[in-house]
Amino acid sequence: MKENKYDEASFFANYSVMPRSTGGLEAAGEWQEFRSLLPDLQGKRVLDLGCGFGWHCRYAREQGAASVLGIDLSANMLERARVMTDDPGIEYRRLAMEDAAFSAGxxxxxxxxxxxxxIEDFSSLCRQVEHCLKPGGAFVFSVEHPIFTALAAQDWHYGPEGEKQHWPVDSYHLEGLRQAHFLGHEVAKYHRTTATYINxxxxxxxxxxxxxxxQPTPQMxxxxPAWQEETRRPMFLLLSAVKN
Known part of the structure; x- marks a missing residue:
């Protein structure tokens, strides 16, 4: 399934006013951790899968990347990325991650x-990424944590006074489609376990x-203070790997 919610007007309007959409990388809570996983980008050829508004593409060029290709399924996302980018070293291309086919290395x-x-087929994506990376090349990505995606509701269990009592986890090992509620819409996401990502x-x-x-730091x-919730359950999973 290649759902493209970001080209639906009401969904895109809601996404466009999120802090990470207006404030960029520094407004994304996971950014500092994500940045720490990235390799030295000086002189590198970079591919951004699901590039959105192009924040990471522009960051890569600021760090000296030789070229950056950002792909995304959403025409709305890419239109905004192009408006925000003035750099011939960055190319944006409308393409689903599942359809990405690039040359070896x-x-x-x-x-x-x-x-x-x-995306539904993580294994196929990994094989394509491995193919298009040079030996020793880096694959760095973030996803919603499997504890966060296990139940489609993606919400706390609330007490009688509306207090957040706990984060329910169920059907954890039943991988597959979840119709999650996000930004006032039903959105197709795919749950897979931490073991599946790693293996x-x-x-x-x-x-x-x-x-x-x-894990939120004392500084965060x-x-x-809203980060206190993230000490109770993880929301993000970030992984850094290299091609053998």
Whole structure:
């Protein structure tokens, strides 16, 4: 299933006013952790899967990347990315991640931010990423954490006074489609376990370098008390791997 909610007017309007949409990378809570997983991008050829508004593409060029290709299924996303970008070293292309087919060793680094949980076949994607990376190339990505995606509701269990009592987890090992409620819409996402993410990478010819579940730091908690919720359950899973 290749659902394209971001080209639906009301959904895109809601997404466009999110803090990460208006404030960029610094407004994305997981950004500092994601950035720490990235390799040195100086002189690198970079592919961004699900590039959205192009924030990561522009960051890669700021870090000295030789070229960046950002692909996304959404025409709305790419139109906004092009408006925000003035750099001949960045190319945006309308293309679903599932349909991406690039030459062997075409890229030095492949990254993806909060997009891979929208695709059904992670194994096929890993094989294509492995194919298009040079030996030793990096694959860095973030997804919604499997504890967060296990139940389609993606919400707390509330007490009689509306207090958040706990985060329910059920059907964890039943991987597959979840019709999640996001930004006032039903959105197709795909749940898979942490083990599936890691083992699929290993089976596809990668070595795992680092895994993060984004535990809030004291500084994060001081700057934004809302991060206290993230100490109760992980919302993000971030992985860094290299092609063998």
């Amino acid at each position: 075409q890229f030095d680094t492949v990254l993806s931010s909060l997009a891979i949980h929208y 699929t990478l290993l089976e596809s010819g990668f070595s795992l370098k680092r895994i993060s579940e984004l 908690l001081e700057q934004n």
